[in-house]
Amino acid sequence: MQRSDFHYDLPSELIAQAPLAERRASRLLVLDGSRAATEDRLFAELPQLLQPDDLLVFNDTRVLPARLLGRKPTGGRVELLLERVLSARRALVHMRASHKPQQGAEIELPGGARARVGARSGELVEIELDRDLVPYLEAHGQTPLPPYIARSPDAADRERYQTIFARAPGAVAAPTAGLHFDAAMIDALAARGIERAFLTLHVGAGTFAPVRTERIEDHELHAEWLEVSAEACAAVERCQKRGGRVVAVGTTSVRALESAARDGKLAPFAGDSRLFIYPGFEFRVVDAMVTNFHLPESSLLMLVAAFAGRHATLDAYRHAVAQRYRFFSYGDAMFVTPHAAARGRRRV
Numbered sequence: 001m002q003r004s005d006f007h008y009d010l011p012s013e014l015i016a017q018a019p020l021a022e023r024r025a026s027r028l029l030v031l032d033g034s035r036a037a038t039e040d041r042l043f044a045e046l047p048q049l050l051q052p053d054d055l056l057v058f059n060d061t062r063v064l065p066a067r068l069l070g071r072k073p074t075g076g077r078v079e080l081l082l083e084r085v086l087s088a089r090r091a092l093v094h095m096r097a098s099h100k101p102q103q104g105a106e107i108e109l110p111g112g113a114r115a116r117v118g119a120r121s122g123e124l125v126e127i128e129l130d131r132d133l134v135p136y137l138e139a140h141g142q143t144p145l146p147p148y149i150a151r152s153p154d155a156a157d158r159e160r161y162q163t164i165f166a167r168a169p170g171a172v173a174a175p176t177a178g179l180h181f182d183a184a185m186i187d188a189l190a191a192r193g194i195e196r197a198f199l200t201l202h203v204g205a206g207t208f209a210p211v212r213t214e215r216i217e218d219h220e221l222h223a224e225w226l227e228v229s230a231e232a233c234a235a236v237e238r239c240q241k242r243g244g245r246v247v248a249v250g251t252t253s254v255r256a257l258e259s260a261a262r263d264g265k266l267a268p269f270a271g272d273s274r275l276f277i278y279p280g281f282e283f284r285v286v287d288a289m290v291t292n293f294h295l296p297e298s299s300l301l302m303l304v305a306a307f308a309g310r311h312a313t314l315d316a317y318r319h320a321v322a323q324r325y326r327f328f329s330y331g332d333a334m335f336v337t338p339h340a341a342a343r344g345r346r347r348v
């Protein structure tokens with residue numbers, strides 16, 4: 001398949017630049033992949049689309065304030081965007097500067113901190129701080145808003161670009177489908193008897209990287225660290241045995257579950273995954289998903305198209321544009337069920 005097969009036209013004014021006042025106030029586009037049919041709903045109506053036997057699987061990663069502005073010894077400006085924490089003081093970062101400092105150079109950071117430049121790894125650079133990284137970022141880092149949000153982060157983004165169940169620090173981008181869930185929504189789901197489970201996938205800045213090859217099968221996805229626990233696997237098994245649906249909240253939860261089931265059966269897993277899901281993929285675990293709208297020609301749009309069918313997905317996106325839905329991280333949501341060819345063989 002060609003990258004251009006996943007293009008759609010999006011007016012820039014539909015890219016949400018800020019969150020709504022209430023998390024669950026978003027709209028919800030329902031896409032039935034089996035019928036290629038859409039329905040306009042509100043996100044607050046999500047519990048009505050679920051049954052008590054269903055299981056919602058959330059990503060509990062926590063977004064770090066991962067952007068730092070520093071200075072080279074010459075005084076030139078350097079911007080660092082965390083990609084991955086390697087150890088207490090070491091990290092891989094994206095570095096932007098007019099002339100990138102050489103290995104061994106030191107960068108001056110806010111609060112009197114210093115970072116020594118290490119080896120390069122492709123487009124990334126290793127750095128080592130003179131103090132522990134995560135607490136330093138919490139004190140001095142900026143919220144890493146996506147590149148399509150054309151404003152600087154403010155204090156409100158610290159809370160709103162974070163799910164209410166964020167627990168494990170390590171992400172540099174939010175699992176945005178989870179941003180729509182507030183305490184009232186969780187209470188409504190619990191009252192309906194819908195079970196919840198959690199996994200962790202630390203979303204990297206590579207999630208915004210474009211697919212650079214025209215033939216999508218030639219594209220190599222960036223690695224992201226994930227953990228699917230024994231408890232999460234047990235919750236999925238209970239759901240499947242009682243005939244319920246495993247509903248992944250976000251494409252990150254989809255990738256984590258399907259990565260942990262690549263040998264044919266879901267099993268506990270912790271480690272890196274480069275799983276690239278595009279049309280033709282057979283889903284072994286996920287029965288439905290909640291997701292936001294994704295960039296044209298992106299790997300995340302290709303994942304949704306693999307699940308619901310390419311034509312149905314692109315038709316739904318064109319409908320969303322015509323109906324003036326809000327797009328991307330702070331935008332509206334979709335509830336998606338699969339087309340028949342997406343279902344792989346399962347072993348409980």
